[in-house]
Amino acid sequence: xxxxxxxxxxxxxxxxxxxxxxxxxxxxxxxxxxxxxxxxxxxxxxxxxxxxxxxxxxxxxxxxxxxxxxxxxxxxxxxxxxxxxxxxxxxxxxxxxxxxxxxxxxxxxxxxxxxxxxxxxxxxxxxxxxxxxxxxxxxxxxxxxxxxxxxxxxxxxxxxxxxxxxxxxxxxxxxxxxxxxxxxxxxxxxxxxxxxxxxxxxxxxxxxxxxxxxxxxxxxxxxxxxx
Amino acid sequence: xxxxxxxxxxxxxxxxxxxxxxxxxxxxxxxxxxxxxxxxxxxxxxxxxxxxxxxxxxxxxxxxxxxxxxxxxxxxxxxxxxxxxxxxxxxxxxxxxxxxxxxxxxxxxxxxxxxxxxxxxxxxxxxxxxxxxxxxxxxxxxxxxxxxxxxxxxxxxxxxxxxxxxxxxxxxxxxxxxxxxxxxxxxxxxxxxxxxxxxxxxxxxxxxxxxxxxxxxxxxxxxxxxxxxxxxxxxxxxxxxxxxxxxxxxxxxxxxxxxxxxxxxxxxxxxxxxxxxxxxxxxxxxxxxxxxxxxxxxx
Numbered sequence: 001x002x003x004x005x006x007x008x009x010x011x012x013x014x015x016x017x018x019x020x021x022x023x024x025x026x027x028x029x030x031x032x033x034x035x036x037x038x039x040x041x042x043x044x045x046x047x048x049x050x051x052x053x054x055x056x057x058x059x060x061x062x063x064x065x066x067x068x069x070x071x072x073x074x075x076x077x078x079x080x081x082x083x084x085x086x087x088x089x090x091x092x093x094x095x096x097x098x099x100x101x102x103x104x105x106x107x108x109x110x111x112x113x114x115x116x117x118x119x120x121x122x123x124x125x126x127x128x129x130x131x132x133x134x135x136x137x138x139x140x141x142x143x144x145x146x147x148x149x150x151x152x153x154x155x156x157x158x159x160x161x162x163x164x165x166x167x168x169x170x171x172x173x174x175x176x177x178x179x180x181x182x183x184x185x186x187x188x189x190x191x192x193x194x195x196x197x198x199x200x201x202x203x204x205x206x207x208x209x210x211x212x213x214x215x216x217x218x219x220x221x222x223x224x225x226x227x
Numbered sequence: 228x229x230x231x232x233x234x235x236x237x238x239x240x241x242x243x244x245x246x247x248x249x250x251x252x253x254x255x256x257x258x259x260x261x262x263x264x265x266x267x268x269x270x271x272x273x274x275x276x277x278x279x280x281x282x283x284x285x286x287x288x289x290x291x292x293x294x295x296x297x298x299x300x301x302x303x304x305x306x307x308x309x310x311x312x313x314x315x316x317x318x319x320x321x322x323x324x325x326x327x328x329x330x331x332x333x334x335x336x337x338x339x340x341x342x343x344x345x346x347x348x349x350x351x352x353x354x355x356x357x358x359x360x361x362x363x364x365x366x367x368x369x370x371x372x373x374x375x376x377x378x379x380x381x382x383x384x385x386x387x388x389x390x391x392x393x394x395x396x397x398x399x400x401x402x403x404x405x406x407x408x409x410x411x412x413x414x415x416x417x418x419x420x421x422x423x424x425x426x427x428x429x430x431x432x433x434x435x436x437x438x439x440x441x442x443x444x445x446x447x448x449x450x451x452x453x454x455x456x457x458x459x460x461x462x463x464x465x466x467x468x469x470x471x472x473x474x475x476x477x478x479x480x481x482x483x484x485x486x487x488x489x490x491x492x493x494x495x496x497x498x499x500x501x502x503x504x505x506x507x508x509x510x511x512x513x514x515x516x517x518x519x520x521x522x523x524x525x526x
Binding site for chain 2: 036037038039056058059075077078093094096097115116134135
């Protein structure tokens, strides 16, 4: 495993190496030391490598991730795994606001709590939060899944499109056009698979599902011929 | 943008090292606010009951002469200590109205702070330069709050830099912007008789709290009032003579993170400002919730 120490290297040097733009292209496992809350660490990786960051990171860690598996042994600042396309980003501590924002694919796991607007505007990513999520999580979420083992803050799923939200604990309030929906077999199965991928110990039967009432947005299925 | 930091030392044994812990926190917030920086330090000093921190852009100003005039007028002891563009006036008389004297006799000078423990230093320039100029890293005290400013609502001037102090020992720093500050400033002027030194939105928030505390509110009640009466985006860090508070607006889009150990409570816009505090690896770290008042010490 290659060791990159941020006490000695700057962020761009470390990110270039992780992105495979410098160093041995066959290296496939990295550990990053002394992140000290710095921003944009491990952003823009597009290759199947393992990255372990030993400590707390700042904003936009592992942003735009593709293929890589990035683990943060600590907390993450705003926008961890923002716009993730594929691969897996795991935060062992808690995540600040907008975790997994706008993500298109892949898996984001927050083992602790995630703050406000977790999964805002997601477009296909799966997010699993071991703790609770803050207010306005799943805001304008278009596609993908947000699984919360703890509670959800106010206005969950406000203005949601077609993403699925699963919450095991209490929901403080639902946002505009977000409603509770029936848990059918297909949902329990999806949830079981996601919990397993995330390594979370919980039973699908304990969760409730929330999604769009489809009254707010203008893409009525009946109008499909007009688009 | 802007960056704010606060450090409240719960363990008095660390008071000698306040500046040493605090200065690197503010420097870490340079990218968020390279225009100007300000520091509020709270330190209780033996035989000091009233302090005023004054500022003049005139490098040849004779601060000692001002202190002598004050002694003559008020008939109390006053000592003055120059610190770069600022000077701290100290008096052992608890009833000394030093601020009132300045407002009456020297309205040309800018009062940065008044109180029994509070001293505020602020200047245009990079945080590292401002800290160096005033020797903040060597200062002792119980708590400090600081601000690095990227201006949005008013000009980049020494006067427009945070923190703002509008009543004895109260000061406030702000990340965000208030949208109803003009009307509220007017109201506070006309109905509460408060005076303002700038057109800055944050000064209005500080004045609002001064007014509420004067009416008998606790800091907690005053901040709950602020949630109703202030419109805009904000994360505030607030200092009082023996307390420290944090408040975020109900949407909480302005970032904030807190860390607490047995010895201290730290608050910052970003975690990296806390990353060098002693024992941070075992601190409780959390993000303050929207519309929730956090306070330490007595307020």
